[in-house]
Amino acid sequence: MKIGVVTFPGSNCDYDCYKAVQEGLGAEAVFLWHKEHDLQGVDAVFLPGGFSYGDYLRAGAIAAHSPIMREVVAFANGGGPVAGVCNGFQILCEAGLLPGALMRNRTLKFRSRPVYLRVEQAQPPFTSEYQAGQVLRVPIAHGEGCYTADAEILDDLEATGRVAFRYCDAAGEVTPQSNPNGSARNIAGIVSPAGNVLGMMPHPERAVDVVLGNTDGLGLFRSLADFLVESA
């Protein structure tokens, strides 16, 4: 099992992802440089958080057209598992692999703190280790995480079970107060129609180590590992 982590200029969560794969899962991790055209035979790809290309133009807009992304788009369209976290989610939307867009937080403030997430769908390849309705505590750190899409797209996401996570309170109630950025319908993460592409603003890779007091994000990496073992 080999998992690739893409590094763009300005990525800053790539090492966290790499370590989560290597130490959290005990799997092989490789960095994929944004200028490369070769995915090095990886079984899954992570697009990490950060500020690729300085967030110039729009967050994720320039990274979405970088050389490695052509390969990532082809890999995803062929059914390969791709997860984008934070800036990675923004890049997936800009690349057209996921619908909608991430706009400036409604409060205009950069939010960096742990939030509660309700698991909406416990499905491979990314959330099968969780249970639907389970409440996770995972950090967020973003200024542009307000998920926005037309009402028809939001309805379609819900009708087809493609909302992966929603912001909620400690009891799992989805409330306006528990929405840290103004995202439509408290959406924190979504998947593609085939389910193999996940985008989420919260950082599961920052919640994989007992030493840091939180392992709620580990389930995402374990879900992916289960999926890759079963489909091997």
Add this chain to the structure above:
Amino acid sequence: MTEYGIEVRVTPRRGILDPQGKAVGGALASLGFTGVGEVHVGRLIVFTLQADSEAQARERAQAMCRHLLANPVTEDFAVTVGAPAGSAA
């Protein structure tokens, strides 16, 4: 080939919440400027473009907007084609 001056104006799509515009509107009000309606903050992208005709320049600039310069989910764009600043023609 002629060199055209292109201006692309990108603004938040109508009906989409624009917290930045709202904040600027609030700041104007707090400075005592009255009569200000809705405020929107966008961006202006300026470049020169070699093209055979003004129509071709416009078409290519619009393609750039659709592919990169604007996000159709959240933004509208308008393209203006003119001669580059400082050109004799």
